[in-house]
Amino acid sequence: MEEYRKTSEKVHGQVQSMPGRESKMDPKPVFIRENYKGSEKLLDKVALITGGDSGIGRSVAVHFAREGADIAFIYLNEDGDAEETRKLVEKEGRKCLAFRGDIRDRNFCNETVEKTVRELGRLNILVNHAGEQHPEGDPQELDLDVMEDTFRTNIFAMYYMTIPALRHMKDNDCIINTTSVTAYKGSDRFLDYAATNGAIVSFTRSLALNLSDRNIRVNGVAPGPIWTPLIPASFEKEEVEKFGKNTPMQRPGQPCEVATSYVFLASEDGSYTTGQIMHPNGGKSMQT
Secondary structure, eight states: OOOHHHHTTTTTOOOOOOOOOOOOSSSOOOSSSSTOOOOSSTOOEEEEEETTTTTHHHHHHHHHTTTTTTEEEEEOOOOOHHHHHHHHHHHOOOEEEEEEEOOOOHHHHHHHHHHHHHHHEEEEEEEEOOOOOOSOOOOGGGGHHHHHHIIIIIIHHHHHHHHHHTTTTTTTTTEEOOOOHHHHHSSSSSHHHHHHHHHHHHHHHHHHHHGGGOOOOOEEEESBBOTTTHHHSSSSSSHHHHTTSSSTTSBBBOTHHHHHHHHHHHGGGGOOSSSSOOOOTGGGOOOO
């Protein structure tokens, strides 16, 4: 834990354009602990992850691979990050497919699911993780076109991915959706982003009820301030320098501190867990 604190203290003011590149970040996010030992919790499972090229998505992909799963992931246009993630998964001895495209396109989502099943043989775990956020402090200045794009990426795409995935999912398979601490605390600067995350929580709980008779578990993860490319891509320089320091733990979290929640929910360890949200947020949701 001291290592993470020291790494977080090195964060300095840096900004990028959306969607952000992990390769340009300094310091680099910690995507897996060096001492993390897999125990075949996901042996021979197949996972499809949206936004799997960097940040939490990359961390989930590598953790799943170390636990024995083959990986397919979707990314928008961050080719360098995607290639690095593919290499990291293959280094764990597992197969990896990388799909470049826009999850706001329902045809692309359907085709990606079908290609994953065709090339990897099945689909056991769907991780709806990709998201975007754009700060705006004044509701009257909110760009409604940007707001619509945020909803298409953050919540509509979950439907676009889930519906075709369910054609292939069977008993004991699962879906994990990424939401955010903003769904619970709100955010004065991310009105549309926070609203999408509230919708994700309701979608997760409703889908869990709907799929319970098929024994397909549906859960979510609501991270707090985590050091990922989304931060320098959507925050001002001064905000990046202070990022995560206002949590009870007084630092931002690392992707590796979040990805283990996905491992739990995807594995037999979480076999009696559905319709729930896990909260790796450094105590952020405890604050008023």
